Every structure is written in structure tokens, then in C-alpha cells.
Amino acid sequence: MYYVAKVNADMCAEYKCNTCTLYCPEANTLMFDKVGNTSWVDEDRCKGCALCVYVCTDMLSRNCITMEMVHGKED
Amino acid sequence: MSLKYVTPVAMFKKYLPKDYVELVDFGPFGKTQDEAGPGNMGQFKELMEEHPMCSGCWMAYYIRLIFASLPCPEETVTLGTAGCGRLAISQAAVPFIYGNYGDQNAMASGLSRAFRLRFPDKQKDVITIAGDGGTMDIGFSMTMHSWIRGERFTTIMLDNEVYGNTGGQESGMSPKGAVLKMAPGGKNFEKMPATALAKAAGCVYIVKMSPTNIKKAAKVIRRAIFVAREVGPTFIHAYTSCNIEYSIPTEEVFADARAQEKDRFQFEEYMTDAAKEVIDRIEAEEKAAHRAKKGIVAEEVN
Numbered sequence: 001m002y003y004v005a006k007v008n009a010d011m012c013a014e015y016k017c018n019t020c021t022l023y024c025p026e027a028n029t030l031m032f033d034k035v036g037n038t039s040w041v042d043e044d045r046c047k048g049c050a051l052c053v054y055v056c057t058d059m060l061s062r063n064c065i066t067m068e069m070v071h072g073k074e075d
Numbered sequence: 076m077s078l079k080y081v082t083p084v085a086m087f088k089k090y091l092p093k094d095y096v097e098l099v100d101f102g103p104f105g106k107t108q109d110e111a112g113p114g115n116m117g118q119f120k121e122l123m124e125e126h127p128m129c130s131g132c133w134m135a136y137y138i139r140l141i142f143a144s145l146p147c148p149e150e151t152v153t154l155g156t157a158g159c160g161r162l163a164i165s166q167a168a169v170p171f172i173y174g175n176y177g178d179q180n181a182m183a184s185g186l187s188r189a190f191r192l193r194f195p196d197k198q199k200d201v202i203t204i205a206g207d208g209g210t211m212d213i214g215f216s217m218t219m220h221s222w223i224r225g226e227r228f229t230t231i232m233l234d235n236e237v238y239g240n241t242g243g244q245e246s247g248m249s250p251k252g253a254v255l256k257m258a259p260g261g262k263n264f265e266k267m268p269a270t271a272l273a274k275a276a277g278c279v280y281i282v283k284m285s286p287t288n289i290k291k292a293a294k295v296i297r298r299a300i301f302v303a304r305e306v307g308p309t310f311i312h313a314y315t316s317c318n319i320e321y322s323i324p325t326e327e328v329f330a331d332a333r334a335q336e337k338d339r340f341q342f343e344e345y346m347t348d349a350a351k352e353v354i355d356r357i358e359a360e361e362k363a364a365h366r367a368k369k370g371i372v373a374e375e376v377n
């Protein structure tokens with residue numbers, strides 16, 4: 001069981017943004033899909049720090065990212 | 076590493092790790108900053124890979140930014156030393172040299188000189204990236220002497236104001252009063268004046284900053300590299316907090332970095348006249364290239 005960030009794609013696509021993606025401490029993890037105009041998280045790489053939540057919610061007041069508990073294959 | 080050097084023979088592609096193939100196909104080698112730079116991270120395969128640095132580490136974020144800002148990653152070599160940062164720097168598709176603790180600027184002196192002799196027609200970028208302990212404490216003499224000798228490469232200090240990798244001992248860069256391991260009653264001495272030392276030792280481009288603004292931070296990294304190519308030693312002193320040893324909740328790491336912009340890491344930029352000349356010239360060239368490209372795109376659209 002571990003914590004990961006999840007982007008609400010419909011909400012995020014409302015903006016022309018890509019800001020949170022730039023601030024994730026992990027490379028190739030919080031990605032931006034240009035076609036869908038939304039950020040998305042590679043959950044296997046996310047370390048659950050919620051830095052992206054600070055960017056989207058506290059700085060930009062867009063509230064598109066939530067932290068959620070997910071279950072690995074073994075638990 | 077040039078793109079040619081990393082491109083596999085087509086028939087081998089299917090046997091290679093996915094991350095490697097993605098790097099060849101979608102990585103930044105041979106691309107411009109507009110195509111694969113800090114502004115569009117998350118849309119190309121980055122040089123840096125998965126790393127074991129802590130969740131929410133601001134140092135890891137800044138290292139990611141350094142790699143995305145490199146003017147020419149295929150001709151760059153990084154050098155580092157023991158400390159948290161090397162855990163991520165060594166996970167990038169750029170050659171990384173790791174020696175004894177604190178000797179990164181001594182090694183970089185020899186390496187940058189050797190490159191100039193061996194590849195007189197090529198621009199090779201040499202960058203040392205090390206912690207505050209590695210740069211200003213144990214590596215202090217080697218840092219200072221490389222600057223005094225006027226060695227042409229870039230020094231980046233990842234200042235988390237502590238020995239993060241060994242469990243949180245006080246460093247010369249810890250602020251006075253900080254309660255840390257080996258300083259249970261609070262540190263007794265002042266934070267070392269790193270940028271003033273750099274200036275006295277002859278660095279020609281010096282910046283102190285808390286890298287919260289990506290564009291500005293990337294510009295500084297590039298300026299430091301361009302100036303080191305032609306003029307002399309350059310130094311970036313960046314705040315890269317340790318959320319573990321300073322007990323910063325990860326969701327507040329960014330807010331802390333912003334607070335530091337008004338505190339110990341107020342933006343400082345120093346450059347000599349010769350450094351300014353290089354910066355003005357290269358940034359004008361970049362602007363012209365950008366405008367020319369935009370013109371071509373507009374023509375194609377019409």
C-alpha cells in the first residue's frame with residue numbers, strides 16, 4: 001500500500017498549464033500529455049511527496065491533483 | 076555522449092531496456108531547449124532516471140532541472156562526490172565522474188584542461204555538482220584553488236545546509252543556531268560566505284539563489300556554463316533543502332524554498348565585464364535563432 005498523486009484529467013484539461021510537471025523531484029514521472037492537454041502520473045515512479053499538490057492547489061488554486069492510497073500487486 | 080554514440084543498431088533495439096530506447100528516440104540529445112528543455116519537462120524522455128533520493132527532495136528537483144538546462148548534454152561531463160546529490164546525478168545519461176570526497180574541483184581542473192588539448196575544435200562542458208560539505212568543507216581547498224587558478228568550468232553547490240547523506244551533521248554552510256547532529260545546542264558559528272569567497276578567489280560569474288522560478292534558474296545554469304567555456308570559473312550557490320534533516324513536511328518543501336528567497340538565499344548575481352560580454356552575445360544569438368525559427372513556422376502555416 002502506498003501513496004501516489006492522481007491527476008483529474010478532465011479538470012486539468014480546462015487549463016493550458018503543465019506547471020506541476022516541472023516541479024516533481026522525480027524525472028519521467030509526472031508527465032504531460034500534449035494531445036489530451038493534461039498532466040498524468042506514472043504511479044510506479046511517484047514517491048508520494050505531494051509537491052505537485054502544493055503547485056496545483058496552493059499556488060494555482062486549481063485543485064486538480066489528489067493524493068490517493070493504491071495497492072501494489074503483492075498486497 | 077553523442078546521439079550517434081547511443082543509437083543502437085535497428086535489429087538490437089528490441090532487446091534493449093525500454094528506458095534506453097526511449098532516451099534515444101525521445102531524449103534531448105541533439106535537440107534545442109525549445110524542443111526538450113526545462114519548459115517542457117514531462118514531454119520528452121529526460122536524461123535523469125529513477126533515483127533513490129528521498130520523497131519530495133528539493134535537491135533532486137534541482138538536479139532534474141540542471142540536466143534539462145544543459146546547453147549540450149552530449150558534450151557534457153559531470154563530476155561529483157559523496158553526498159545525496161550523487162545518488163541522482165549518477166542516474167543520468169551524461170558521463171559522471173566520482174572520486175574521493177571533495178576532490179571534484181581538482182579532477183575537473185585536469186579534465187577540462189585535457190579536453191581543451193584533446194578536442195581543440197570541440198566545446199566540452201565540465202560541471203562539478205556537489206553538496207555544501209563536499210564543496211565548502213572537506214573539498215574547500217580544492218574548490219578554492221581551482222577558482223584561484225582560474226580553471227574554466229562550472230561549480231554548482233547543492234546547499235542543503237547540512238550533511239544530509241550521513242545523517243544530518245552540522246556543516247560550514249549550516250546557519251548559526253541550527254540544531255543538528257553534532258550541534259545539539261545549536262550551531263555556534265556563522266554560515267560561510269560562499270559567494271564572497273568565490274568573488275575573492277576570482278570566479279567571473281557567481282549566483283546565489285533559491286531555485287523556485289524554473290526559467291530564471293535555468294537561465295543561470297546556462298549562463299554559468301557559457302561563461303566558463305570562454306572566460307573563467309563560474310559558481311552557482313543553490314538552496315536545495317533537506318526535508319529529512321530539517322523536518323520539513325514534503326508538501327511544504329516548495330513554500331520553504333520560497334521563504335528562503337527572502338531570507339538566506341536572496342537572489343544575487345555577479346559577473347565581470349568579460350562574462351557579461353559572453354552572456355549578451357550568446358543570449359542575443361539565441362533570441363535571433365528563436366525568432367528565425369518562429370518566422371519559418373509562420374511561413375509554413377501561411
Ligand SMILES: Cc1ncc(C[n+]2csc(CCOP(=O)(O)OP(=O)(O)O)c2C)c(N)n1
Pocket residue numbers: 157158159160175176205206207208209210233235237238239240241246
Ligand atoms: C573522506 C571522506 N570522509 C567522510 C565521508 C563520509 N561522507 C559521505 S557524504 C558526507 C557529507 C555529505 O554532505 P554534503 O556534501 O553537504 O552532501 P549532502 O549529502 O548534504 O547532499 C560525508 C562526510 C566520505 N565519504 N569520505
Ligand code: SF4
Pocket residue numbers: 007011012013015017018019020021038039055056060062063064065
Ligand atoms: S498544476 Fe494542476 S492544472 Fe496545472 S498541469 Fe498540473 S494538474 Fe494540471
Ligand code: SF4
Pocket residue numbers: 004005023024025026029030041045046047048049050051052053131
Ligand atoms: S507526489 Fe511527488 S513524486 Fe508523485 S507526482 Fe507529485 S511531485 Fe511527483
Ligand code: SF4
Pocket residue numbers: 127128129131132133134135159235239240316317318319320
Ligand atoms: S537526506 Fe535530505 S538531501 Fe538527502 S535525499 Fe533525503 S531529503 Fe534529500
Ligand SMILES: [Mg+2]
Pocket residue numbers: 206207208233234235236237238239246
Ligand atoms: Mg549538504
